[in-house]
Amino acid sequence: MNQEPSLVPCPTCGKSVSWTPASAWRPFCSERCKLIDLGAWATERYRVPVVEDKDQPETAPPGETPGSRS
Numbered sequence: 001m002n003q004e005p006s007l008v009p010c011p012t013c014g015k016s017v018s019w020t021p022a023s024a025w026r027p028f029c030s031e032r033c034k035l036i037d038l039g040a041w042a043t044e045r046y047r048v049p050v051v052e053d054k055d056q057p058e059t060a061p062p063g064e065t066p067g068s069r070s
């Protein structure tokens with residue numbers, strides 16, 4: 001039996017994308033659409049107003065580097 005690849009709509013532009021290993025960016029049709037979607041997501045997150053912690057310094061320590069504790 002010859003199995004046809006499933007087609008899924010790109011979440012960004014709606015274009016049909018073959019759900020196969022060849023489609024590296026599935027369910028997006030391209031890297032561009034994937035980045036657009038991720039960008040929209042980030043924008044949503046940044047919309048959360050930050051009004052608290054005015055006393056706290058803005059810069060948080062960027063995590064410990066592995067191996068720094070001895």
Ligand SMILES: [Zn+2]
Pocket residue numbers: 010011012013014015028029030033
């Ligand atoms: Zn697309």
